[in-house]
Amino acid sequence: MTSRPDAAGAGPSGDADTGPIPVVRRPSPPPPPGPLRPVPPPTGPVATAPVPAAPGTQEMAVPAAGIAVPPVPGAPAAPGPDTVGDDAGTAPQERRSGRAGRDLVAAIGVGLGLGAVILASLLLYRPAFLVVVVAAILVGIVELVRALEAGGARPPLAPVLVGAVAMLVLAWTRGPDGLVVGFLLTVVAVLLWRLGDGPGDYRRDAAAGVLVTLYVPLLAGFAVLLLVPDDGAARVLAFIATVVGNDVGGYAAGVLFGRHPMAPSVSPKKSWEGMAGSVVACVAVATPIVVLALDGPWWGGVLVGVALAVTATVGDLGESLIKRDLGIKDMGTLLPGHGGIMDRLDSLLPSAAVAYLLLSWVAPPG
Template identity: 45%
Template sequence: MTDSPDDASVSPRTRREAARRDRTVAPGAATGRAAGRDPLEHAREHLELARGHARDHLGHAREQFEATNERIKQRTGRDLLLAILTGLLLGALVLASLLFVKWTFVILAVAAAGLATFELVRALQTGGRRIDVVPQLVAVPLILLPAFASAHWLHWTALFGAVFLIVVWRLLVQMAARDGRTYGDVFADVLASGLVPVYVSLLASLALALLRQPEGEWWVLAFLITAIAADTGAYAAGLAFGRHAMAPRISPKKTWEGFAGAALAALAAGALLAEFLLGLPWWSGLVFGAVILATATVGDLGESMLKRDLGIKDMSSWLPGHGGVLDRLDSILLSAAAAYALHGVLAPLGGL
């Protein structure tokens, strides 16, 4: 057994060499110790380390997304994530109904028109108008179903019958109330009551009348895609480049830059859909896209003006990230009428 030399008797050079030997031996010793460990435990440690890094990256990405989403929400008033998820779900339902069973699209259309009618009636009631919910909801299937299942004359007869029912109901209820309401207010109530089914149910029924045509499901799908493309293009371009307000007194967040994005998206969608979906010349798709762009924009601005007059932001909160059902149908309803008219004009070009 050899005694260790006293530190004072060891030269500095000897101490440096000993330290160098320790640094050289240590990694090998550590490797030996690591090699002697359980491989499963070693793999578990690496897995936990990888999980920690993944959690850190996901947490950072989530924080960045939430911050971006919050900025978008403050600027546009919409929750981007909820809007995307809701839009994808609704789009999948509509697409499946059009491609597989037409009657399921009819059911969806009647349900959507019924909810939109209920929203509009409630909004007008908060604005001081007296409108009766029951006849308005009865009128929805009364107008929509004949548009798909019957001849044109029955469709229009059902429309006039529904409006007559709504107007007479309102007058009888007003007569029974005896509340001293002025003639001007009564006339405004009757006029608003009669316009509700024309705005919602009649325009929605034209989409079903289009669906009833030969290969009508493709035309319905085409105008829906074009209207959605215009709305998406307006949203993206307005968010990225929006500087100049389009109609500040009606809708302050709509910009000319957004309208330009909507125009590009609608024209591109129209040309592609005409060529590959409808079997029409590509230039007819430009006409289709331009008309749908115009009606979608007018419909959107029209509903915005109505909400501004009523002092509300959304018709309801039934669709997360979108507001109400009518808030999603505002650009589609008027576009349905335009698409129905365009079918009569452009469909004969399919053989060219």
């Protein structure tokens, strides 16, 4: 007999029910990704550009061009310009620099080289020192004129250069009278030369030319006057060695003990403690030279030392004031670790005039 099904989903009549037929369902598709959650911005001023992530993956921030990425917790920081450390972002030359902000190795090497040239010219053939002075003054004039031009002034260069050579030669051959005459003639030449450029800014440019003439070749002429007597080599050495003592003593005392700025708006690194070190060093250098080489009294050496410490510091501050007014760091780049020639002449020029006057009094030439 033919069996028939009892009901839908049941087995044939008379047979054991084998249970419900399993139903296989197709898995539902994953839900569409929700709206992109913005990545919290870093604590710094720069944010990252979020990029949508694939389903099932962690969102990550990909930096756009030039945008910083906040550090991942636990990950080492990548080196960058904002990394702070003892040597981070510091060039080797800067790491060799002292508190004066200069490369001490280069500065010492150049200083020793200049000292050797000066000693050789003084001890071997005194007129050779005149050649050294003329060369240094011509370079210094060019540096100062270029710096003033960058500040807007246009001092006449040619008459100052020619007049400087004439002033120094006249100081060597004619003494103080020759130096004064050369200075006056140079000033007249500067005033007349500037007339050729018309009346516009005449007073400013002419005054700048007179300033250069007074500041550089006239004061340098006193160093030549120191050289004229028979013991001129010793006089020049006393003057230069004392100024060098001012620089060395002031630097050492300033680095070790400097706490109270002398003129923070002009030269922030100069301190009163450094000034005291300059005075001590200048007296220690000048006194034995004045007594032993020039047959002067001990108090004369002390007076020369104290006076040159003051004039050298004032000269340094004076040029620093000019450079700050012009917005420059150095007058030139000829001397590594020092700047330009004028950056070395700043303390020597006013000290030359004071050294000539004081040494002529405390140790007059024979």
